[in-house]
Amino acid sequence: MKKLLAIVLALVMVVALGAPVAFADGKTTINVMSFTDEVPNMINRFVELHPEFADKYEINTTIIATTDGLYQPALDQALASGGADAPDIYCAEAAFILKYAQGDMADFAAAYEDLGIDVDAAIAASEIAPYSVEIGTRPSDGKVVGLGYQATGGAFIYRRSIAQDVFGSDDPAVVGEAIGAGTQSWDKFFEAAAALKEKGYAIVSGDGDIWHAIENSSDTGWIVDGKLNIDPKREAFLDLSKKLKDNGYHNDTQDWTEAWYADMAGIGDQPVFGFYGPAWLINYVMAGNSGGSAPGEGTYGDWAVCPSNVGFFWGGTWLLANKNTPNAEAVAEIIKWITLDDSEDGLQYGWANGTWSGEQGTKDTVASGTVMAKSNGELDFLGGQNMFDAFVPANEYANGSNLTQYDETINTYWRDAVRQYTAGNLSRDEAIAAFKQNVADNLDVEVDF
Amino acid sequence: MSKLERRDGNPVVKFFIYFVCIILAVLSIFPFVVMFINSTRSTFEIQQHAVSLIPSSHLLENWKVFTGKSFNPTTGFLNSLIVAVGATALTVYFSTLTAYALVAYSWKLRGAMFTFILCVMMIPSQVTAIGFYQFMYRIHLTNNLLALILPAIYAPSSVFFFRQFMLASLPLELLDSARIDGSREFHTFNHIAMPIMKPAMATQGIFTFVYTWNNLFMPSILLTRDEVKTMPVMVSMLKGDIYKREYGAIYLGLALTVLPLFIVYFALSKYIIAGVALGGVKG
Amino acid sequence: MNNTLQKKHGFSYAKYGYLFSLPFFIAFLVFNLYPTLYTVLLGFTDSKGLGNITFHILKDDPWKNFRAVLKAPTFILSIKNTFMLWMMNFIPQITLALILTAWFTSRRNKIRGQGFFKVVFYMPNIITAASVAVLFNALFGYPKGPVNDLLVSAGLRDGAYNFMNSPTATRWIIAFIQFWMWYGYTMIVLISGVLGINPEIYEAAEIDGANDRQIFFRITLPNLRTILTYTLVTSLIGGLSMYDIPKMLNAGNPNNSTLTATMFIYNQSFQNSYMYARGAAASMILFLIIAALSAIVFYLMRDRK
Known part of the structure; x- marks a missing residue:
């Protein structure tokens, strides 16, 4: 027994010492840091398609999931420490892109133009969604440091059968009119909710569904000049949420829970009319939870998209480059192919049509309007509707100026406060005070009480 | 009655x-x-x-x-095994040794050492974790499994446990009689004290193994290369981001992660079940 | 002098005390001294923001961070919550663990299948906190979830109850999870302590005709004192640094009712603003609280003989 233990221990030591694997075949290593394998897979595809690139460079990827709160500390540390292990290319999600493009970590990012990309001309030619450029622009020098491949402008995704029952038609124009598409107001939405309620339908699943729309349609962000700022439109979420709950206009679900998914399959307490969301919500979430995979099964095929009453976007991934990268040329090639190439050989054409990996996958909206104009966004899930008709204007309409780098945390505090108010645990004033206290105690932000 | x-x-x-x-x-x-x-x-x-x-x-x-992702579960499994076995062996052996020093000998700084060990145990780990990471980064031990194994030599709560156990169960007369028989101190520890500690070592062995096997926080920050990632780090990568999760594969990964724990646990559990405590004394 | 006393016996064994505790000490110096000292130092600086390596020691007002933390209502609340959650789970936990230990170590009243039970009771401890949190979130889902479905179909409630939006319910769920994950662990520690007691003591007591109750209270418990001290101190430390379950179950919500002290520290130091200095000050305050309470436990559990 003891000998066995000794042998195991010795083995452990040997293997552990030998663990750091050397990269020594004369190629230059490009370090990539991301939170899913999506961007790394794209880069691998780029290398596959460009043998002359593969001869010179190899890719070393680091993937750390955001879910356990580990990605940002690791990325921050790697950027701050520099050296050979520092990432050349790194990715940031909508929830924290501001920190890397405009906030505390913005100085680590390289301006696209300094990498040798003619960025202004390329943005104009590819018609990149303006909100996406706005978010990726560093305020200190006005230069673009981050761009994405997806566009995540949001629309209203609704059930055709319910639309026909309540509004007499499932035409996106009719439904858009009914919920007040483009009005930047919630008045028509609540009229529609009342009409739906009469026939036993809920207009949305939970208050989270309208929150994303409200958050991004506000005029100002959570922080203005270092001080906490509650935009009137965001404050109104308290009242709108209360109104939804008190009238039974929703099923009182929380996003990403069982009951929310059930509403996509149409098996919740009341049948739910629609969801606010971008194209990825259809592909990643709704299609899988519709209870079928072909028209006629579950709610599959019974959906359609119309423009939203307020403009918003939700989610998305931005690519940034390290300002100290020794391989600017190679980094520029990769970034250009993913974010700015509007040809049929670029990533975005394949992404929009679902063909980028060589097989037919899911279609998605992309950052470049030019690419979407020559792509086909028809989906069986939407009963054959071309989703680009609704999402291209949605991308124009989204606003990127109301974000701050602390949004993820502040939103959590705000949504909890609102839930306490709608559940009757706190009064309206108490809820706002609790929210302010949280921000004051946990963030380096000034708060007026 | x-x-x-x-x-x-x-x-x-x-x-x-x-x-x-x-x-x-x-x-x-x-x-x-x-x-x-x-x-x-x-x-x-x-x-x-x-x-x-x-x-x-x-x-x-x-x-x-689960297997279609960029990482290889077999590698993860082996890495987890190396870390867990290595850390468990070090913790159990050195903690017993340290506790033995605190119980079997009287020395000037004994009280101070014990207080010190207790203090180490009370430092909230959430905070020093980041300092630890920065330090590992500076001495180039990131992406090296040793960074997760070697610190197991100091395990204050295990030392504390062994000390408390020895205070109640280690007959000091036995050590004296060993000395009279001419046994050297290190030999006495290995061949007389350790067998008495078997049930305590088994419980601490299980706890340490389970803890290191499941540990996610430090490994996911330290191990960024696929070749050195442990099983829980790989499973957490399946979660990716909130927008698209493969729940079926995540549960499969969790189930596979827990299986080896069962094996180790059942193998060691006989020491928890049966009273083998004083086998060493009587034999 | 102590030394001369030992010399009288002809040989000093004291050096082995130093020698055998050396590996522990060296490993600590190498791996943890720097992080610990760094944390202490940070509490007295204005360090803030990642990548911002320049910070200054607060010479004029060294206790500024400590004051800021103690003045923050959220921190005070988090300390209260931590205590409450710990008491709510520890009292039932140690009670059940002691009862099970008494049952399973009784030399007369052999429980059949006790080997199976001992092994199984520890099992909740081998699942990761994250998986446990996901499971309980699903069980108490609202408005759809197994517990709610059960309550409604059994006629106990008219509609679903939003457990995770009620401070009391969420606290009890967390306390239950902690209890359920740790009573088996505590039981195993206690049983291993009982197994370490010399069986001759029991044999003598049996010959004297002591009953089970007398044996448990007069022999088992007094001999378990050192191990009980261990259990109390480690669960105090573990309980007051509770982090995983409340964090992953409901992120300290609703309305911060399950926000614990270490969650507060983590939020200060590593979320968003990277207020290292305040986080470090808060962890030192927490350290002092834990140390003071541990000292009380040691005092209460001291050997009175």
């Missing part, structure tokens, strides 16, 4: 004991059943009903998703 009745045990009391034990056992096994059943269910099924007791038919699909 007569003595005879007491010896057989009151049937009502016995029934009550079994009743409580069975309920607790069901509560203990329940999450594992859910985990294993969910590993056979599709992401859709899990999202619609997270808890179910009816197995489904998607095990193979989940396996494909």
Whole structure:
């Protein structure tokens, strides 16, 4: 027994010492840091398609999931420490892109133009969604440091059968009119909710569904000049949420829970009319939870998209480059192919049509309007509707100026406060005070009480 | 009540004991059943009903998703094994040794050392973790499994446990008689003290193994290369981001992660079940 | 002098005390001294923001961070919550663990299948906190979830109850999870302590005709004192640094009712603003609280002989 233990221990030591694997075949290593394998897979595809690139460079990827709160500390540390292990290319999600493009970590990012990309001309030619450029622009020098491949402008995704029952038609124009598409107001939405309620339908699943729309349609962000700022439109979420709950206009679900998914399959307490969301919500979430995979099964095929009453976007991934990268040329090639190439050989054409990996996958909206104009966004899930008709204007309409780098945390505090108010645990004033206290105690932000 | 009745045990009391034990056992096994059943269910099924007791038919699909990612589960499994075995062996051996120093010998700084060990144990780990990471980064021990194994040499709570155990169970006269027999101190520790500590070592061994095997926070920050990632780090990568999760594959990964723990636990559990404590003394 | 006393016996064994505790000490110096000292130092600086390596020691007002933390209502609340959650789970936990230990170590009243029970009761401890949190979130889902479905179909409630939006319910769920994950662990520690007691003591007591109750209270418990001290101190430390379950179950919500002290520290230091200095000050305050309470436990559990 003891000998066995000794042998195991010795083995452990040997293997552990030998663990750091050397990269020594004369190629230059490009370090990539991301939170899913999506961007790394794209880069691998780029290398596959460009043998002359593969001869010179190899890719070393680091993937750390955001879910356990580990990605940002690791990325921050790697950027701050520099050296050979520092990432050349790194990715940031909508929830924290501001920190890397405009906030505390913005100085680590390289301006696209300094990498040798003619960025202004390329943005104009590819018609990149303006909100996406706005978010990726560093305020200190006005230069673009981050761009994405997806566009995540949001629309209203609704059930055709319910639309026909309540509004007499499932035409996106009719439904858009009914919920007040483009009005930047919630008045028509609540009229529609009342009409739906009469026939036993809920207009949305939970208050989270309208929150994303409200958050991004506000005029100002959570922080203005270092001080906490509650935009009137965001404050109104308290009242709108209360109104939804008190009238039974929703099923009182929380996003990403069982009951929310059930509403996509149409098996919740009341049948739910629609969801606010971008194209990825259809592909990643709704299609899988519709209870079928072909028209006629579950709610599959019974959906359609119309423009939203307020403009918003939700989610998305931005690519940034390290300002100290020794391989600017190679980094520029990769970034250009993913974010700015509007040809049929670029990533975005394949992404929009679902063909980028060589097989037919899911279609998605992309950052470049030019690419979407020559792509086909028809989906069986939407009963054959071309989703680009609704999402291209949605991308124009989204606003990127109301974000701050602390949004993820502040939103959590705000949504909890609102839930306490709608559940009757706190009064309206108490809820706002609790929210302010949280921000004051946990963030380096000034708060007026 | 007569003595005879007491010896057989009151049937009502016995029934009550079994009743409580069975309920607790069901509560203990329940999450594992859910985990294993969910590993056979599709992401859709899990999202619609997270808890179910009816197995489904998607095990193979989940396996494909799980193995279709950029990492290799076999590597993860081996890495986890290296870390857990290494750390457990170091913790158990050196903690026993340190505790022995605190109990078997009287030395000037003994009290100070014990207080020091207790203080180390009370430092909230959330905070020093980041300092630890920065330090590992500076001495180039990131992406090296040693960074997770070697610190196991100091395990204050294990030392504390062994000390408390020895205070109650280590007969110091036994050590004296060993000395009279001419046994050297190190030899006495290895061949006389350690066997007495077996049940304590088994419990601490299990706890340390489980803790290091499941540890996610430090490994996911330290190990960024696929070749050195441990199993829990790989499973957490399956979660990716909130927008698109492969629940079936995640549960399969969790189930696979927990299996080796069962094996180690059942192998060591005989020491918890049977009283082998004083085998060393009597033999 | 102590030394001369030992010399009288002809040989000093004291050096082995130093020698055998050396590996522990060296490993600590190498791996943890720097992080610990760094944390202490940070509490007295204005360090803030990642990548911002320049910070200054607060010479004029060294206790500024400590004051800021103690004045923050959220921190005070988090300390209260931590205590409450710990008491709610520890009292039932140690009670059940002691009862099970008494049942399973009784030399007369052999429980059949006790080997199976001992092994199984520890099992909740081998699942990761993250998986446990996901499971309980699903069980108490609202408006759809197994517990709610059960309550409604059994006629106990008219509609679903939003457990995770009620401070009391969420606290009890967390306390239950902690209890359920740790009573088996505590039981194993206690049983291993009982197994370490010399069986001759029991044999003598049996010959004297002591009953089970007398044996448990007069022999088992007194001999378990050192191990009980261990259990109390480690669960105090573990309980007051509770983080995983409340964090992953409901992120400290609703309305911060399950926000614990270490969650507060983590939020200060590593979320968003990277207020290292305040986080470090808060962890030192927490350290002092834990140390003071541990000292009380040691005092209460001291050997009175």
